[in-house]
Amino acid sequence: MEKYLKPERLHLDPSQPDAADIWTHWKKSFAIFLDAAGETQQTPLTDRLKFSLLVNLVSPTIFKNISDLDCFNSAMDILDTIFIQPKNSIFCRHLLATRRQQTDESIDQYLQSLKTLAKDCEFRAVSETQARDEYIRDAFINGISSNYNRQRLLENGSLDLKAAYNQALVMETAQKQLASYSRTNAVSASTRAEETNVTAHSTPERIVAAVARCYFCGRGKHNRSECPARNAICKNCNKKGYSAHVCKSSAVVAAAAINPGTPQPKIPTTILQELPKILVVCQLV
Known part of the structure; x- marks a missing residue:
């Protein structure tokens, strides 16, 4: 009898979309075959004999996964892990909720499809x-x-x-x-x-455009009517209309005003050092 129940040798790629279904079916067929073999011998099969039958009925590629074992139950557990991937019940419920009847699908077929999907939803x-x-x-x-x-x-x-x-x-x-x-x-x-x-070779006019600062308060460019220093009193020169930190009454400006022909120092190489020179240009413009 067992020769009629003997399953075909298993050749299965774990990456196949239906690998879990094929493995589950083959595993069940193999279990029936073992039961029939035990009844024929009128004695339960030993673990070693079960493992030997398993090795004989799987392909060499599958055998590689269990080649270092000699325990039947351990081998079946490893094959279960390989061929049956864990199901995500949340995604399975999403598939069930969004399943729609196909154009060429009967009511019976549609209902059976829903029941199949529901098996993986872990309802309890x-x-x-x-x-x-x-x-x-x-x-x-x-x-x-x-x-x-x-x-x-x-x-x-x-x-x-x-x-x-x-x-x-x-x-x-x-x-x-x-x-x-x-x-x-x-x-x-x-x-x-x-x-x-803005490099050291830039002209003062280009630096002014790049910096784009208000000449009266030193902040970002804005309308004069919106300048926070419009009514401020400079603490350096006591003049109204700009803040002290942008005051043009510096020593360099004063020297330039008194001695216009006096040679001016070379333009410094950093933006911060350029600012006094920039302010002089702004005043002359």
Whole structure:
């Protein structure tokens, strides 16, 4: 009898889409064959004999995975791990909820397909609160706008509503902080590029344009009517209309005003050292 129940030699690639189904069917056939062989001998098969029969009925490629074993149960556990990948119950429930009847599919076929999908959904007897939270969790993951965040959530083997919320919140916060870093780095890079373009060989007029600062308060360029120093009193010269740190009544300006023919020092090589010269130019313009 057992010769009629003997399964064919197993040749199976774990990467096949239906590898789990083929392995499950072959495993069941092999178990029936072992039972029949035991009844024929009228005595239970030993573990060693079961392992020998297994080795004889798998391909050399599959045998490589169990070649260092001699225990039947250990070998079957390893093959289960290879051919049966863990199911993500959250994704399986998503497949069940979104399954639609096909154009050429009958009602019977559609219902059977739904029942097949439901086998991997890990439905169990739970309380009303647990059932509600699981339904909200599934809707939360399905409706979240970020595909990346959804992928990270689906990487979890098991996930309840609270854990899904906490993980999604952490990822959202981190993404916002990352965007802030990106904006800061972009501004810094732009500033460095502008400063690099203003070299020691630039004319005062070009430096003024690059720096683009208000002549009265020293801040970013803006309308005179909006200048915070419009009514300020300079502490250096007591004049109204600008701040002391941009006061043009410096020693260099005074010397230039008294002795216009006096040779002026060469333009310094850094922007900070250029500022007094820039202010002189601004006053003359």
